[in-house]
Amino acid sequence: MSAPEPFGARLRHAMDERGPLCVGIDPHASLLSAWDLDDDIAGLERFTRTVVEALAGTVAVFKPQSAFFERFGSRGIAVLEKAVAELREAGALVVMDAKRGDIGSTMAAYAETFLHKDSPLFSDALTVSPYLGYGSLKPAVELARENGAGLFVLALTSNPEGAEVQHALREDGRTVAATVLGHLAAENAGQEPLGSFGAVVGATLGDLSSYDLGINGPLLAPGIGAQGATPADLPGVFGAAVRNVVPSVSRGVLRYGPDIAGLRGAAERFADEIRAAVGAA
Numbered sequence: 001m002s003a004p005e006p007f008g009a010r011l012r013h014a015m016d017e018r019g020p021l022c023v024g025i026d027p028h029a030s031l032l033s034a035w036d037l038d039d040d041i042a043g044l045e046r047f048t049r050t051v052v053e054a055l056a057g058t059v060a061v062f063k064p065q066s067a068f069f070e071r072f073g074s075r076g077i078a079v080l081e082k083a084v085a086e087l088r089e090a091g092a093l094v095v096m097d098a099k100r101g102d103i104g105s106t107m108a109a110y111a112e113t114f115l116h117k118d119s120p121l122f123s124d125a126l127t128v129s130p131y132l133g134y135g136s137l138k139p140a141v142e143l144a145r146e147n148g149a150g151l152f153v154l155a156l157t158s159n160p161e162g163a164e165v166q167h168a169l170r171e172d173g174r175t176v177a178a179t180v181l182g183h184l185a186a187e188n189a190g191q192e193p194l195g196s197f198g199a200v201v202g203a204t205l206g207d208l209s210s211y212d213l214g215i216n217g218p219l220l221a222p223g224i225g226a227q228g229a230t231p232a233d234l235p236g237v238f239g240a241a242v243r244n245v246v247p248s249v250s251r252g253v254l255r256y257g258p259d260i261a262g263l264r265g266a267a268e269r270f271a272d273e274i275r276a277a278v279g280a281a
């Protein structure tokens, strides 16, 4: 059997075809209410189905936020599984935002859940936390490679609280975040057209020129929309790495539902603004 096409190559192709926008699927209780839906499993199901119907055929990447599905227990997970399958069938890539991280032996089980092709929750990529030590992610790196999947490792998160950990200086004078980025650059060395091991780097962070974002892998950039960043900020934050950025918007798009045309219009506006900003960079 031939090896699956690596996530990085599939992502580059999807970005070329559909543009780099990632739409987050975050069924907040407040959004369910704004969509006139109950905060229950039927509301969750309807919300998710509407997003899939509106956007699965045109947006390159979706990032379901697992927490909003997990809070409904096994029935919420079933809604998530169905959405992942439908999004992938429609040709979109799915980055599961579950931010898993644990000691290696437990990390292996998380990896089996999201990165093994036979798992019902198999996703094209998974967000993971390196804060139990980058080496603890090894089982996920290995299983992702075997299954043509990828990882997005939390490096410089969009929230202001992240700095106390991520900007901390190690004994060698490097920051913790720079060390994470260095590990990712090593994973992606020599991979063409793009490595499969990306970093999460918030679009909210301003000038990051003191960091080497040239990891030859994708940079998932949350923070656009509700957290205050805009597509026009991207070149200033990411510099030369901007062409590898996957800008992610959740509430900034979702607040235009449940109207299908409203959701499509919002996604198109963000996609146009991103194209203008990145194309001009």
Ligand SMILES: O=c1ccn([C@@H]2O[C@H](COP(=O)(O)O)[C@@H](O)[C@H]2O)c(=O)[nH]1
Pocket: 024, 026, 065, 097, 156, 157, 158, 159, 200, 201, 202, 222, 223, 224, 225, 226, 227, 248, 249, 250, 251, 252
């Ligand atoms: O650094 C990070 C990492 C992940 N997130 C997640 O992205 C979305 C952001 O939602 P918005 O509605 O577009 O603000 C959410 O799922 C976060 O958990 C992040 O914001 N920052």
